[in-house]
Structure formats: structure tokens, C-alpha cells
Amino acid sequence: TETFDGGAVVQVTPTAVAEMPGGAEVTLDGETFELEHGSVxxxxxxxCTNTSNPAVMVGAGLLAKNAVDRGLSRKPWVKSSLAPGSKVVTEYYDKAGLTPYLExxxxxxxxYGCTTCIGNSGPLPEPISQGITDGDLVVCAVLSGNRNFEARIHSEVKANYLASPPLVVAYALAGRMDIDLTTEPIGVGSDGEDVFLSDLWPSPADVRETVAGAIGEEMFRAIYADVFTGDDTWRELPVPEGELFAWDPDSTYVRLPTYFDGMPSEPGVVDDVVGARCLVSVGDSVTTDHISPAGSIKLDSPAGKYLIENGVERRQFNSYGSRRGNHEVMVRGTFANVRLRNLLVPGSEGTWTVHLPSGEEATIYDTAERYRSEGVPLIVLAGKEYGSGSSRDWAAKGPKLLGVRAVIAETYERIHRSNLLMMGILPLQFLPxxxxxxxGLTGREEFSIQGVANGEAREVTVRADETEFRALVRLETPREREYLRHGGILPYVLRRLLRA
Structure with a gap:
């Protein structure tokens, strides 16, 4: 570990990708090179988490300066970007004279804000994408963000590493992940000599001196004095008047959701589940990103087809995260992660499942709609740590809108269990x-859940064809049981408002 004031850098162990055969010849901007497993x-x-720390940001800028001074350049296959959480970063980069070196x-x-961390990295150059496909390559992303869940950063990038801002610059120079930065050169300088990371790494004194000379309280006061003003485009947006939100029926970003359609004034009874089918069966450590991805929308996905049908061009798809106010997009994106492995369709990746008893394979959304038309309730089978990762509300909202009545898992991530019940989905757990x-469950059985007792039961009996077993009801408090009886927290709150 190498440290300087305000941050620490941890050496990433070279991965096993170096031992994997394969590669693809790629030509980009007139330059031809070999793209391989482990290429960044x-x-x-x-x-905002890392970019709010001036020491690591200045460290990245100084490392870039040192690299440029030695004649190094970014590898041509690396797509690099800078998205600080504050305009103050730009101010002190400019004042310190570091902006030209980073650029x-x-x-x-x-x-300024969420980009690569939330899946808004944008498309890779077409020759790079084609090379990844042709070589079936495990390529890498390095980012100074918070999260690197599977397929979150980019659907074509299978290995994602979190690093400090200086190391992000270093890996852009190296162009590969399978490198030992402590012993191998990061590149060759303009003098023909090998350049190592230790040659470029700024000293703590250099970082302190630059921070002291380039950053002052007045920067923050000036930038944040009118932080809510926005640019001309923002200020010129029409603002509807009135006490109620003006829903636009033509909007593909914000639509009136269906949570309250047909809602009675009083909650009903939580009935047993009869004649259910399994929509998705997954293994361990399935994250909320697997359940409700936040990144780019594929053209041939159910969400992509919906946008095309509503007149949205491919280049204007944006991301699931940006369209989370439109339930039509989000329900079609539920279980649409390109790395999701549904055990009902062995060997598949992505949003595929099987309709039962017909045995016909289709997208999860289309199959759920077919089950809805047949009046068939749905369940999800899962392993350990179901719902780990971000505490994403759509990872519960989406399954609810698909028609999922219950999830049976070995264990849950704490917040996701809570989110499920607050959307009216019954969280059940296999016995220890x-x-x-x-x-011996395959997920192709017909399921029933008996003894729910209006949410008061501590255990229920689950039947899967001829197999019968007990499952724990993961409702921990009287209020949680009340939420379930109301069909979730949203109907619960609305009914309380109506009574008031």
C-alpha cells in the first residue's frame, strides 16, 4: 500500500486473465492493436465519493502531469473520462494547471454527477465492441466509483475494478489489468527508457503544496452560492401550475404508475397462494442490479422495444436509471440484466425464462404478461444473499408489477427483504x-403457499407438485405485517391520508 495525505492506494493483484487464451485484432482511428483478456x-x-477528496484528485492530476512530461499516453483502446461531483474540482484543477495534462x-x-458508477459510461467505440464479441473477451473497467456489480458499468465489460483516482490514470496508461504495477513498467518514455508507477507517483509534499496553493474556501462559496440556478436550458423549462402533478400521457420518462389502480378503501385479506409458477430461479449473491439494472437499455430488450414503439430513437434511450419514473420501462427492465442466470433456462444469460406448462422460452417480461393473462400468480426462488448490493426500490417494485406474490430464498440482504414486504411481496425463507x-426443486413445479393466515403466520407450508416443505415467514414486526396486509407501504400511506 502506498499512501499520501488524504488517501490510500491499494495494489490490485494481477488476475488470472493473463492465463486465458484469446485476442482480437482491432483497428481504431487508423491504429491497429491487439485487444486481449484483461485489456482495460x-x-x-x-x-462524488472520491472526487470530494482534493488530495486524491490532485494526486491523479499530478500523476497525469508526470506521465505526460515523460512522454506517456493513454492506450488507444481505453475510453477515459472525468466526472467530478462538484464544479469546484474543475476550478482547482484549472488553478493548479493540471487540466491540460488530464485532457x-x-x-x-x-x-458533474453520476456517470460510469451508475452505468452511464456510454457506448464503446464500435471496433472495440466488435473485438470484444469476436474474441469473447473478458475486458475490464477501472473506476473511482462506489459500485462494480455485474454488468452495471457496461454490458460488454465483464470485470470491473474500483480504484483511487491516481490508479485510474495509471491503468489508462498501462491499458491492462494483468500487470504488477510494483515491478512491471507502465510504459516507455520519450527517452526510450521504461517508466514505472513509482516514477510517476506524486510525493505527499507535492500533493500538500498543490492543495494549499490551488484550493481555498472562496471557491466553494462562489460555486455553491447559486448551485440551484442551473443553466439557460434548465431555467427555460415550463413549470406546470396547480396543486396536483400534471401527468403527461405522452411522456416516456415519468408516467402515472398503476400501484393504486382498483385499490379499495380498506385492506383485504392476505390469501394463500395457489397454482403459482416460478418466474425466476437464481443462485447465490444475486444483487439488486441483477433484479433491476441501472445501466444502458439494449435495443432488442423489452424496454428497448417499448421505447422504439413510443417514438424514441436509439440514441435517445438514455438509461434505466434516468427512466425510473416510467414504470413501463422499469417493469420491462426487471430481471433484464445481461448477466442474469435464470436456472429455469440452463446455460442462458439475460432476461430469459420458460413458460409452464407449455415449456416455451421467452423474455421474463413477456412470460410474466402471459401468466397475468392466465391468472397465474408468480414466485421467485433464490439462494443466499438475495438482493445484496444497492438498496434499489425498483428491485421490489419491478417484481411486484410483474405479478410476483412471494420470494423463497435461503437468506436475504436486510434492506431488500424490507423493500419486498413494503411492496406487498411475501418474503419466505427456507428452513436452516x-x-x-x-x-430437489427444479422451479418447473406448480407451487402453493398455505397457512399465510393474513400475514400473521410464522411459518407456512409450501407445496411444489408432490414435494412439501416448511418455510419461515420473514415478517419481523407488527408494522411489517400491517404493510403486507395493505398490499405494501404505498397503499398503507394513501389509506391513512384518506382517513385523515
Whole structure:
């Protein structure tokens, strides 16, 4: 570990990708090179978490300066970007004279806020994408963000590493992840000599001196004095008047959701589940990003087809995260992660499932709609740590809108269990020592859940064809049981408002 004031850098252990055969010849902007397993194709200084630390940001700028002074350049297959959480970063970069060096290495400021960390890295150059496909390559992204869940950063990038801002610059120079930065050269300088990371790494004294000379309280006061003003485009947006939100029926970003359609004034009874089918069966450590991805929308996905049908061009798709106010997009994106492995369709990746008893394979959304038309309730089978990762509300909202009545998992991530019940989905848990596998479940059975007792039961009986087992009801408090009886927290709150 190497440290300087305000931050620490941890050496990333070279991965096993170096031992994997394969590669693809790629020509980009007139330059031909070999793209391989372990090639870094995205290097992003991003996220308010790291960019709020001037020491690590200045460290990245000084490392870039040292690299440019030695004649190094970013590898041509690396897409690099800079997205600080505050305009103050731009101010002190300019004052310190570091902006030109970062831009020389491709770290141009693309915006202020969530980008690569939330899946808004944008498309890779077409030749790079084609090379990844042709070689079936495990390529890498390095970012100074918070999260690197599977397929979150980019659907074509299978390995994503979190690093400090200086290391992001270093990996952009190296262009590969399978490098030992402590012993291998990061490149060759203009003098023909090998250049190592230790040659470029800024000293703590250099970082302190630059921070002291370039950053002052007045920067923050000036930038944040009119932080809510916005630019001309923002200020010219029409603002509807009135006490109620003006829903636009033609909007593909914000639409009136269906949570309250047909809602009675009083809650009903939580009935047993009869004649249910399994929509999705997954293994361990399925994250909320698997359940409700936040990144780019594929053209041939159910969400992509919906946008095309509503007159949205491919280049204007934006991301799931940006369209989370439109339930039509989000329900079609539920379980649409390109890395999701639904055990009902062995060997598949992505949003595929099987309709039962017909055995016909289709997208999860289309199959759920078919079950809805047939009046069939749905369940999800899962392993350990179901719902880990971000506490994403749409990872519960989406399954609710798909028609999921219950989830049976070995264990839950704490917040996701809570989110499920607050959307009216019954969280059940296998008894200790039991799993789908140990019970011989394939997910193709017809399921019933008996003894729910209006949410008061501590255990229920689950039947899967001829197999019967007990499951724990993961409702921990009287209020949680009340939420379930109301069909979730949204109907609960609305009914309380109506009574008031």
C-alpha cells in the first residue's frame, strides 16, 4: 500500500486473465492493436465519493502531469473520462494547471454527477465492441466509483475494478489489468527508457503544496452560492401550475404508475397462494442490479422495444436509471440484466425464462404478461444473499408489477427483504439446512403457499407438485405485517391520508 495525505492506494493483484487464451485484432482511428483478456477499455474518474477528496484528485492530476512530461499516453483502446461531483474540482484543477495534462490523457470533464458508477459510461467505440464479441473477451473497467456489480458499468465489460483516482490514470496508461504495477513498467518514455508507477507517483509534499496553493474556501462559496440556478436550458423549462402533478400521457420518462389502480378503501385479506409458477430461479449473491439494472437499455430488450414503439430513437434511450419514473420501462427492465442466470433456462444469460406448462422460452417480461393473462400468480426462488448490493426500490417494485406474490430464498440482504414486504411481496425463507437443491426443486413445479393466515403466520407450508416443505415467514414486526396486509407501504400511506 502506498499512501499520501488524504488517501490510500491499494495494489490490485494481477488476475488470472493473463492465463486465458484469446485476442482480437482491432483497428481504431487508423491504429491497429491487439485487444486481449484483461485489456482495460474503460478508465473513469467518477463519483462524488472520491472526487470530494482534493488530495486524491490532485494526486491523479499530478500523476497525469508526470506521465505526460515523460512522454506517456493513454492506450488507444481505453475510453477515459472525468466526472467530478462538484464544479469546484474543475476550478482547482484549472488553478493548479493540471487540466491540460488530464485532457492530454483523455480525462476530459464529461459532466458533474453520476456517470460510469451508475452505468452511464456510454457506448464503446464500435471496433472495440466488435473485438470484444469476436474474441469473447473478458475486458475490464477501472473506476473511482462506489459500485462494480455485474454488468452495471457496461454490458460488454465483464470485470470491473474500483480504484483511487491516481490508479485510474495509471491503468489508462498501462491499458491492462494483468500487470504488477510494483515491478512491471507502465510504459516507455520519450527517452526510450521504461517508466514505472513509482516514477510517476506524486510525493505527499507535492500533493500538500498543490492543495494549499490551488484550493481555498472562496471557491466553494462562489460555486455553491447559486448551485440551484442551473443553466439557460434548465431555467427555460415550463413549470406546470396547480396543486396536483400534471401527468403527461405522452411522456416516456415519468408516467402515472398503476400501484393504486382498483385499490379499495380498506385492506383485504392476505390469501394463500395457489397454482403459482416460478418466474425466476437464481443462485447465490444475486444483487439488486441483477433484479433491476441501472445501466444502458439494449435495443432488442423489452424496454428497448417499448421505447422504439413510443417514438424514441436509439440514441435517445438514455438509461434505466434516468427512466425510473416510467414504470413501463422499469417493469420491462426487471430481471433484464445481461448477466442474469435464470436456472429455469440452463446455460442462458439475460432476461430469459420458460413458460409452464407449455415449456416455451421467452423474455421474463413477456412470460410474466402471459401468466397475468392466465391468472397465474408468480414466485421467485433464490439462494443466499438475495438482493445484496444497492438498496434499489425498483428491485421490489419491478417484481411486484410483474405479478410476483412471494420470494423463497435461503437468506436475504436486510434492506431488500424490507423493500419486498413494503411492496406487498411475501418474503419466505427456507428452513436452516434446506435449499432448492436439497429439496430437489427444479422451479418447473406448480407451487402453493398455505397457512399465510393474513400475514400473521410464522411459518407456512409450501407445496411444489408432490414435494412439501416448511418455510419461515420473514415478517419481523407488527408494522411489517400491517404493510403486507395493505398490499405494501404505498397503499398503507394513501389509506391513512384518506382517513385523515
Amino acid at each position: 477499455v474503460i478508465a473513469a474518474i467518477t463519483s 492530454e490523457l483523455g480525462f476530459h470533464t464529461v459532466g 439446512g434446506e435449499t432448492s437443491e436439497s429439496l
